[in-house]
Amino acid sequence: MLLAVETSCDETAAAVVSRDLRVLSNVVASQTDLHEKYGGVVPEVASRAHVTKIVPVIDEALERAGVTFADLSAIAVTTHPGLVGSLLVGVTAAKSLAAVLDLPLVAVDHIQAHVYACRMAAGRDVFPAIGFVVSGGHTNLYDCRSATDLELVGSTMDDAVGEAFDKVAAVLGLPYPGGPSVQKAAERGDPKSVRFPRSLLKDERLDFSFSGLKTAVLYAARGTPGSTKPVPELTDQRIADLAAAFQAAAVDVLAGKCEQALERYGRDTLCVGGGVAANGPLRERLESMCEKNAVTLHLAPLSLCTDNAAMAGIAWELLDAGQVSPLDVDVRPGLVRR
Ligand code: KG4
Ligand code: ZN
Helix, strand or coil, rough: CEEEEEECEEEEEEEEEEECCCEECCCCCCCHHHHHHCCCCCCHHHHHHHHHHHHHHHHHHHHHHCCCHHCEEEEEEECCCCCCCCCHHHHHHHHHHHHCCCEEEEEEHHHHHHHHHHHHHCCCCCEEEEEEEEEECCEEEEECCCCCCCCCCCCCCCCCCHHHHHHHHCCCCCCCCCCHHHHHHCCCCCCCCCCCCCCCCHHHHHHHHCCHHHHHHHHHHCCCCCCCCCCCCCHHHHHHHHHHHHHHHHHHHHHHHHHHHHHHHCCEEEEEEEEHHHHHHHHHHHHHHHHHHCCCCECHHHHHCCCCCCCHHHHHHHHHCCCCCCCCCCCCCCCCCC
């Protein structure tokens, strides 16, 4: 068994994963309540909360799995990408355990782990595949030759899609975190009420841009600067309509780019992970697109979409490939392109 630790953003997480990828425990302490009043993750607040939660979360992961330190064969930890202060807390805890217990330390790429959540859930090899990570920080398309050999083939030029969901929620006065509340409001809305832009959908590049869409929602809600055109009142129905129209535009672009990537790289498998992969309409659209194209779709289950440590089960693959990290391994906040 290995103990995996994940603190890249605002969830303090630890999990115990067996050699055959069974998740024996998966503990996630959310900090949503701490960041709610700011409408987004405050890095310094996140790191301080990780400091107080990391030891109890690790204890709980071991307890729920019914194991002790003596049962462990390795310590895995997210070292990149993420918020530097947040990453440092998990990495320091993991290094300390690896040193004291004399166990190998395995550095995990958080984005690779989001794709690997699909492999964990499938219970069998799913690669080669197109990997798609849609989260608060990333909108990345990968050509995955294997679990650990990924090439970044498309990403966002501005906002990540989860960030766009969160900002649109703020504009519409919907509660934090924005993704789930936009989805909920959209259920009562008409997605055709406003036609928002599908940026880059017809472009050859596999890249994304969500800032234009976000601004279009802002102008639809509050009016275009300098325009004298009357703006419809922001009633509950109008909020629901704008949420639905925004979500429809985002889903069109996300599914469309996956389709383009699958065709371009000749892959017949799609693996989707990250917090936005919890979005119901996106899941439905990906299912129908994959069915139409005879593509096998692996959607991370909801418990493995948002940040968690169980998906760091990818560490077993890294261990097999001899990728043990030295105890002075550093955190790397930025995206590692390969
Ligand atoms: O993967 P994640 O937990 O953290 C990052 O690594 O960023 O993703 C969090 C993001 C947030 O932007 C959140 O609003 C979004 O995922 N999200 C959703 C839904 N649930 C979470 N977006 C759309 N629909 C959802 N149901
Ligand atoms: Zn994440």
